[in-house]
Amino acid sequence: MNPHSMFRRGFTDLDDLAGATDLTLDRSTYINDPIHGYIQLSEDMLQIIDTPQFQRLRNLKQMGTSYFVFPGGSHNRFEHCIGTAFLAGEVAQGLAQRQPELAISKRDIRCVTLAGLCHDLGH
Numbered sequence: 749m750n751p752h753s754m755f756r757r758g759f760t761d762l763d764d765l766a767g768a769t770d771l772t773l774d775r776s777t778y779i780n781d782p783i784h785g786y787i788q789l790s791e792d793m794l795q796i797i798d799t800p801q802f803q804r805l806r807n808l809k810q811m812g813t814s815y816f817v818f819p820g821g822s823h824n825r826f827e828h829c830i831g832t833a834f835l836a837g838e839v840a841q842g843l844a845q846r847q848p849e850l851a852i853s854k855r856d857i858r859c860v861t862l863a864g865l866c867h868d869l870g871h
C-alpha cells in the first residue's frame with residue numbers, strides 16, 4: 749500500500765457498513781461525505797488519491813480566512829475535490845441518460861469524473 753494512502757483506511761469492507769440503509773454495495777471503496785453521503789471510489793480514483801500530489805490537498809484550507817470567523821467550519825481541497833468528482837460524474841451520467849443524442853460514453857463519464865477529482869491539483 750502506498751505510504752501516502754491515509755485514505756484507504758476508510759470503508760473497504762461491507763462489515764464496516766453494517767446497519768447502513770438504502771445502499772447497494774459491492775466490494776468497492778466508499779467514503780461517507782458529509783454533504784453527498786456515501787461516495788463510491790473507483791480504482792482509477794484511488795490511484796490518483798494515493799499520490800503525494802493529491803494527499804497534499806488535505807493541508808490546503810478551502811475556506812480561506814473565514815476559518816477565523818467560523819473555526820468549527822473546516823473544509824479542505826481534498827474533501828472538495830472528492831465532492832467535485834462525485835458531482836461531475838452525476839452531471840455527466842444525467843446528461844447521458846436525458847440526452848442520448850449526445851452519445852456520451854462510459855469513458856466520457858469516467859474522464860469527466862477524473863477531471864473533477866484532479867481540478868485543484870495545481871493549487
